[in-house]
Amino acid sequence: MPGLEDLYREIILDHYRSPRNRGELETPPATRVEGFNPLCGDEIVVFLDVDDTGTVTDIRIGGTGCSISQSSASMMSAAVKGKTIAEVEDLTQAFKAMMSIHESSLGGEAAAGEAGADGDAVEAPAGVKLGDLEALQGVVKFPVRIKCATLSWNTLAQALDEAEAGASADG
């Protein structure tokens, strides 16, 4: 009988082999941000469309890298599509809490203005469902792979910042 770890491995491999929301969006209006994890050679490109109400209307993922980075990006894209920016921030926080991330250990890659920058562990917001993303919780056992799993989320945070900055610049 397959255990939970086998199930999680299946979910990760499924997202790696059949990545969701793979491709590009026209820029502008979409925001394009690249993320790079030099420890592993992972690259993630996020194309993000945010409408006037602050909802992620579309997202596409590009880039290449290990199975953890690419499957995490696929799961992230599926999880945030159609969500408001506030909901995306809750999801990001819940994911980082699962990854046992202390903001101070993120170094310069943490998005500016994130809560908890005093070095406390990130606390999971109540009521946030991670779904397939829970499959990545085994990564915590391999600290060097945590950056693989969080790369797409840090890239997303940067894309959200730029999308919001662009929106306010337009008036």
Ligand code: ZN
């Ligand atoms: Zn990697």
